Amino acid sequence: MSVFENHLLERNSKRRKIEQKTKSSALFSFTNCGHFFVRYGICCNCRSTVARHEGLSFDYLVDGLQLSHVAVTVTKKLTTHVTCLNEKKLHLVLDLDHTLLHTIMVSKLSEEEKYLIGEVDSREDLWRFSGDEFLTKLRPFLHEFLKEANEMFTMYVYTKGNRDYAKSVLKMIDPEKVYFGDRVITRDESPHVKTLDLVLADECGVVIVDDTPEVWPDHKSNLLEITKYNYFRDKRVEYTKSYAEEKRDESQKEGSLVNVLKVLKEVYEGFFSRGVDKKLDTDSNDVRLLLHDLCTPQCC
Ligand SMILES: [Mg+2]
Ligand SMILES: [Zn+2]
Known part of the structure; x- marks a missing residue:
């Protein structure tokens, strides 16, 4: 073998070693x-490219934010413990339609409800939006409810x-983003069932209020079911008269939100009455157990 050939062989073997090292370090990372x-x-x-199915999106x-499943679990635990210990707060997930308000297309108002169009400007519980196409009626006690729930x-x-709808509604109920900030999950992020996977808080400290239990297949034990709020006539259902037609409403003092x-x-007091374990172990505190003890079906 010539000196030149020897040199080439050596060089190739060096290159292979470097290539192998690079490959294995890439594999390592x-x-x-x-x-x-x-x-x-x-x-x-x-800096690797990561597929969407490797985590969950928190857009x-x-x-553009995506968290791995492990990061979601850790973040949920940390968030709940930090908010429990530092702010003494739990988490609450609220549905909009038929829970906090009722929205209808203006074109779907019954003859007897059309008087409402003339009352929009003088009433604080009625809003028209989206090119005046929709009309929303806020549920009685809503503002008081949000203010008090926000303390806990x-x-x-x-x-x-969808997101446009949520934005319009939030302008009515939380214009300064005091209550919800950016914590708004819509059909755009969650097109199928609703899931606490997208809520960054440990499930032991999350209460859901929704009028439709079927949309929460995996988290019924976190759910506090509320009676459906129907203010306008739903022509698909045979109601005698709607609240709007009868010019009355759910009670402000004894209604469902109250x-x-x-x-x-009670859930809040029950949760914190046992103290919060600073070792980040909340097995002894769980809203699901408290809800189970407090609630009979349809109690609200
Ligand atoms: Mg609903
Ligand atoms: Zn990485």
Whole structure:
């Protein structure tokens, strides 16, 4: 073998070694990075491209944010413990339609309800939006409910409506973003069933208030079911007369939101009456057990 050939062989073997080392270090970083936090498909730690199915999207909080399943679990636990210990707050997930309000297309108002159009400007519980196409009636006691619940809970909105609809409604009920901030989950992020996977809080400290239990297949034990609020006539259902037609409404003092708030207070007091374990172990505190003890079906 000539000196030149020897040199070539040596050089090739060196190159192979370097290539192998590079490959194995790439493999090393790939297998050792959990891709916990991903922005626009790139891991914030190792810069790898990460597929959507490797985590959960949290676009509703930060554009392009994806968390790995492990990161979601850890963040949920931490969030609940930090808010429990520092702010003494639990988490509350609120549905919009038929829970906090009732929305109808103006064109669907019955003849006897059309008088409402003339009352929109003078009433604070009626709003017209989206090019005047829709009319929303807020449920009695809504403002008081939000104000008091906000003292005990970090609140989310979770709606089957789309983002534009949620934005319009939130302008009416939380214009300064005092109650919900960006914690608003819509059909755009959650097109199928509703799930607490997208709520960044440990399930032991999350209460859901919704009029439709079927949309929460996996989290019924967190659910406080509220009676449906129907203010306008629903032509698909045979009602005698709607509240709007009869010019009356659910009670401001004894309505469903008042009852729900009472249960929420009991859950809250029950949860914190046992103290909060600073070792980040909340097995002894769980809203699901409290709800189970407090609630009979349809109690609100
Ligand atoms: Mg609803
Ligand atoms: Zn990574």
